[in-house]
Amino acid sequence: MVGRWNLLILALNLSIVIVLSKTECPDGFNFSRKKCFDIDECEFDEDNSEGLCGNDAVCHNTFGSFYCSCEDGYRSTSGAANFSAATSVKCEDFNECLEDGGLCGPNASCFNAIPQYSCICEAGFISTTGVESFRNGDNITCRDMDECQEENVCGQNATCINTQGSFNCVCNAGFKLKSGHQEQCEDICMIGTTICGNGTCYHGASGHYCTCHAGFTNYGHKGSRCTELNCDVFNDKISLTEEFHVAHDFVKLLKESCLELTVSANPKELDGEEILKQLLSVIDNLLSGGAFKDKRKVSIFLTMVEETLRLIGPFIKAHWTAITSTHTDLKLLVKKGDDFPQGTKTFSSKGAHLNISLKTAAGDPSYYPGFTTVSHLRYENLEDSADGFFSGMKRQEEQSYKINSKVVTVTVSNRNTSHLKEPVILTFDHLKQSNESSHTCVFWDSSKEGGSWSARGCSVLTSNPNYTVCSCNHLSSFAVLMARNEIEDTFELQLITWVGLSLSLICLFICILTFSLIRSIKSPRTTIHLHLCISLFIANIIFLAGISRTENRVGCAVVAGLLHFFFLAAFCWMCLEGIQLFRMVVLVFNTSFKTLYMMAGGYGVPAVIVAVSALANAKGYGTKRHCWLNLELIWSFFGPACVIIVVNIFFFLITVWKLAQKFSSLNPDLNNLQKIKVFIITAVAQLTLLGTMWIFGCFQFEGAPIVISYLFTIFSSCQGFLLFVMHCLLSKQVREEYGKILSICCAPGKKSYSDLNSSHTSKARASKSTQDTGESRI
Numbered sequence: 001m002v003g004r005w006n007l008l009i010l011a012l013n014l015s016i017v018i019v020l021s022k023t024e025c026p027d028g029f030n031f032s033r034k035k036c037f038d039i040d041e042c043e044f045d046e047d048n049s050e051g052l053c054g055n056d057a058v059c060h061n062t063f064g065s066f067y068c069s070c071e072d073g074y075r076s077t078s079g080a081a082n083f084s085a086a087t088s089v090k091c092e093d094f095n096e097c098l099e100d101g102g103l104c105g106p107n108a109s110c111f112n113a114i115p116q117y118s119c120i121c122e123a124g125f126i127s128t129t130g131v132e133s134f135r136n137g138d139n140i141t142c143r144d145m146d147e148c149q150e151e152n153v154c155g156q157n158a159t160c161i162n163t164q165g166s167f168n169c170v171c172n173a174g175f176k177l178k179s180g181h182q183e184q185c186e187d188i189c190m191i192g193t194t195i196c197g198n199g200t201c202y203h204g205a206s207g208h209y210c211t212c213h214a215g216f217t218n219y220g221h222k223g224s225r226c227t228e229l230n231c232d233v234f235n236d237k238i239s240l241t242e243e244f245h246v247a248h249d250f251v252k253l254l255k256e257s258c259l260e261l262t263v264s265a266n267p268k269e270l271d272g273e274e275i276l277k278q279l280l281s282v283i284d285n286l287l288s289g290g291a292f293k294d295k296r297k298v299s300i301f302l303t304m305v306e307e308t309l310r311l312i313g314p315f316i317k318a319h320w321t322a323i324t325s326t327h328t329d330l331k332l333l334v335k336k337g338d339d340f341p342q343g344t345k346t347f348s349s350k351g352a353h354l355n356i357s358l359k360t361a362a363g364d365p366s367y368y369p370g371f372t373t374v375s376h377l378r379y380e381n382l383e384d385s386a387d388g389f390f391s392g393m394k395r396q397e398e399q400s401y402k403i404n405s406k407v408v409t410v411t412v413s414n415r416n417t418s419h420l421k422e423p424v425i426l427t428f429d430h431l432k433q434s435n436e437s438s439h440t441c442v443f444w445d446s447s448k449e450g451g452s453w454s455a456r457g458c459s460v461l462t463s464n465p466n467y468t469v470c471s472c473n474h475l476s477s478f479a480v481l482m483a484r485n486e487i488e489d490t491f492e493l494q495l496i497t498w499v500g501l502s503l504s505l506i507c508l509f510i511c512i513l514t515f516s517l518i519r520s521i522k523s524p525r526t527t528i529h530l531h532l533c534i535s536l537f538i539a540n541i542i543f544l545a546g547i548s549r550t551e552n553r554v555g556c557a558v559v560a561g562l563l564h565f566f567f568l569a570a571f572c573w574m575c576l577e578g579i580q581l582f583r584m585v586v587l588v589f590n591t592s593f594k595t596l597y598m599m600a601g602g603y604g605v606p607a608v609i610v611a612v613s614a615l616a617n618a619k620g621y622g623t624k625r626h627c628w629l630n631l632e633l634i635w636s637f638f639g640p641a642c643v644i645i646v647v648n649i650f651f652f653l654i655t656v657w658k659l660a661q662k663f664s665s666l667n668p669d670l671n672n673l674q675k676i677k678v679f680i681i682t683a684v685a686q687l688t689l690l691g692t693m694w695i696f697g698c699f700q701f702e703g704a705p706i707v708i709s710y711l712f713t714i715f716s717s718c719q720g721f722l723l724f725v726m727h728c729l730l731s732k733q734v735r736e737e738y739g740k741i742l743s744i745c746c747a748p749g750k751k752s753y754s755d756l757n758s759s760h761t762s763k764a765r766a767s768k769s770t771q772d773t774g775e776s777r778i
Contacts, residue, residue: 028064041066056091056115073115104134107142107165124165157185173207197367199226217261219314220269224370227415231258233307247304250282254308272315276332279308280325283379287327292385299451301385302409302444302477305377309411313373327380335372340365347376352408355425363414373413382407383431383479392445392452393481400631401453404430404439404482405468410475417475425461426470428480433465437482441470444477453481501540504720508537511724518737524580527595529727531602532573536720539566547627557618559627561610564637568606571644576601578648609640 025036041052042059053059053068060067060082067082070091076083083089096103096117097110104110104119111118118133121142127134134140147153147167148160154169161168171177171185178186188208189201196210199218210218212226234255253275260267283305292298313334321332329349335341341358348354354376362372383403390401405428430439441458448454458472468480515521515530539562546559576598613636614621620633629637728734 038063052085054090103136105141174203197225215262220267221370227369229262247282250278270315272312275312280328283328284326287381295389295451298386299446303446305409306411309375313413314371329378331376333374340368341372349378351406351429352378353427357422360420360422361412361414363416375411377409379407389452392448392454401481401483403479404432405480407477407479409477420473423471423473426478429467435465439463439468440481442479442481500718501544505540507724508533508720514728521733528573528577532570535566535569539563556622556627560621565606565610568640569603571641572605573602575644575648
């Protein structure tokens with residue numbers, strides 16, 4: 001039994017030994033010498049040159065295993081830093097320069113390589129260690145390289161100036177880069193023989209300088225180009241100083257200063273600010289003295305202002321000057337320097353604005369003198385002196401002009417401004433707003449018959465009732481003109497004229513027969529009425545027959561002259577009536593003019609006025625549409641008419657005053673005084689009729705409303721009828737005489753009118769005072 005258990009234990013031990021002798025190592029290990037040792041999978045294998053991880057990858061062994069990672073400069077396709085060889089992940093190159101812009105630091109450029117990258121310093125820089133390329137982390141940076149330390153890098157006539165990463169070569173004073181040789185500086189006087197313009201170039205220690213020839217100047221800036229300066233323009237101001245003594249000393253100063261600039265080798269610098277103040281003071285004094293009324297004076301005045309501003313512009317120290325005085329508003333721009341000016345500039349003052357290109361103001365770049373000036377001067381009341389001079393304007397005969405803006409003078413340093421490549425733009429506010437007038441942009445042309453406004457070179461860009469925008473291709477003094485047209489004829493006005501004048505002619509003819517044939521009412525006053533009616537009768541006949549007969553120039557002028565004469569004669573006879581009433585009241589009743597004196601006053605005065613007007617301006621008689629005075633001569637009629645109206649009003653006031661005194665006297669002759677009172681009322685009504693008519697006539701040339709034209713036509717057409725009513729129908733004595741005539745015509749068997757007239761002679765003589773005064777009852 002015991003033997004059996006021992007045998008069993010022995011068999012069991014033997015089984016354990018056999019099992020232990022057959023044990024194996026895990027993956028990644030190798031059993032050797034009864035032990036498991038780690039296998040290095042990354043060990044080089046000749047049969048597999050790419051290794052377990054493939055190209056561009058590194059194998060990393062671990063205890064019992066391994067893993068793969070990409071070499072520097074490569075990235076796994078999975079994006080993970082480590083990967084297993086059992087996967088399909090590969091390593092690919094990536095551009096470090098794109099992913100990190102500052103990888104190489106400042107002043108260096110990054111260049112991608114396979115693998116990794118290289119850093120190379122930019123041009124003008126060098127690495128701190130002197131190596132050509134480096135990488136981030138090498139503790140290497142790029143610093144500026146001073147190229148100016150190299151010998152004679154810019155040549156002998158230039159100075160080297162080091163800059164960050166580069167250098168500049170600057171020519172020494174008196175030298176400049178020769179055209180086509182950007183790295184070679186040569187003497188300025190040798191490169192450009194015209195650098196001084198009309199002067200001689202010299203090389204000095206501080207650079208080149210120009211000595212100007214006679215008649216030329218560089219305004220004291222020796223390095224600038226010599227330009228022409230004409231001092232003769234100030235000699236033309238002698239006539240101006242003779243009329244305006246305040247300008248004498250100033251013009252003399254300008255002439256002396258100008259001559260010094262053009263003659264002296266070392267001219268002294270002018271005090272531009274002081275001369276500018278004197279100029280504005282002279283302008284204020286001249287304009288405060290009233291209108292010039294002489295186009296030659298206007299020309300001389302504007303030329304003096306323009307030349308003075310050009311002369312003193314280079315000597316103004318301030319870049320921008322704005323001065324306002326009593327009669328001026330000045331804006332002045334001065335740009336100095338070798339750089340040619342660019343851009344545009346706007347100048348604004350009350351009622352006037354200017355837009356100008358600075359290139360236009362400077363002129364040709366090849367003749368640039370080193371400075372640019374622009375002045376914009378607005379005058380407060382020069383339009384009063386310059387108005388009326390329009391001989392340089394092309395216009396229709398029935399059209400007239402009037403200045404409707406402030407006058408502005410524009411000057412620049414560019415001497416060639418007769419035809420600008422780029423026009424200047426001016427905006428003018430209108431002095432008078434009107435929807436019915438057209439506007440024209442003009443400039444003052446001193447060469448046109450002593451001076452005149454002209455539209456040459458100027459055009460209207462846009463215009464409305466408030467302002468006009470002008471474009472001009474030259475410089476001078478500018479303004480805007482308003483064109484005024486005579487009113488157009490209409491059928492209604494013509495109908496009223498023909499019907500009214502026909503009625504007036506009939507009435508005037510009856511008046512003429514009445515005052516000339518009825519002896520019982522004859523007196524100095526009825527004689528005046530007779531010639532008043534004759535003048536109006538002839539004037540109306542001529543008007544109806546010839547006012548529109550413009551086809552014959554000479555005949556039309558004759559018609560206009562006759563109308564001028566007879567209408568003035570009517571006013572003169574009306575004036576004589578006022579004087580007659582004055583004599584009757586102030587002197588002695590029944591005092592009368594001699595017939596010769598009345599004829600001289602009634603017909604002689606208008607004859608003299610017409611003769612003088614015809615000699616002064618024969619072309620003023622007749623227009624393109626009517627045989628009447630044109631707008632330039634119209635005041636030869638309106639002027640005397642206004643004077644006559646004023647004189648009549650004066651005599652009427654004195655007469656009424658004296659008449660009131662006589663009524664308040666102790667023993668007034670009430671009968672005669674009452675007659676004089678009635679005569680005065682009639683004369684005043686007559687004056688009001690004729691005067692009102694021509695007052696409306698004055699407005700026919702100002703674009704008046706149509707109602708004014710109708711009123712003028714009605715008054716002028718019906719004046720004969722109204723005179724007939726006032727002097728005949730409202731006169732008791734005339735009505736009685738008309739009754740006698742009608743009774744004779746209606747009763748032929750009765751005695752003739754001459755017998756009746758003779759039978760009443762004694763009665764007429766008995767009431768001579770009544771006959772002399774031609775009693776009227778209103």
